[in-house]
Amino acid sequence: MPHDFMGWFWRRRGALRDIVLYILAFKGELTGAQIIDEIERWSFGFWRPSPGSIYPLLDDLEEEGLIKISRIDGVKKYYSLTEEGKRAIGLIGGINPPPPPPSPFNIDEFVSAARYIIDNWDKIPQEDKEKIRRILNDLIKVVG
CATH class of the missing domain: 1.10.10.10 (Winged helix-like DNA-binding domain superfamily/Winged helix DNA-binding domain)
Structure with missing residues (x-):
């Protein structure tokens, strides 16, 4: 990816x-x-x-x-x-109705993203690693 x-x-x-x-x-x-x-x-x-x-x-x-x-x-x-x-976009005439809006949170996508990060940590740019660390720290504060 x-x-x-x-x-x-x-x-x-x-x-x-x-x-x-x-x-x-x-x-x-x-x-x-x-x-x-x-x-x-x-x-x-x-x-x-x-x-x-x-x-x-x-x-x-x-x-x-x-x-x-x-x-x-x-x-x-x-x-x-x-x-x-x-x-x-298909709202009239029943052709190609739009997909439902994405859920604000999808656990499967979260897990997939986490696994991608784990599997590719050495390939992730340092700037992105810092962002990941910050959000991880925030997440730990919330969930304990």
């Missing part, structure tokens, strides 16, 4: 577009910042897209008629799916 595999998976060509549409389908009206937060949550913290990738994409999706600015609150723009956007 390459370093940052999950980040690669989420960033692959075209995935971000679909992810944004699905998030808007499940969560409803969101700002660009809220979309970024949701992507980070859905990827279990493996990837947080930059504003430089989200906001141009939101502009493109709006131009294509897949999303719209549903309201503006001060400087915040709230985006939602249009009927065309719903059709594009």
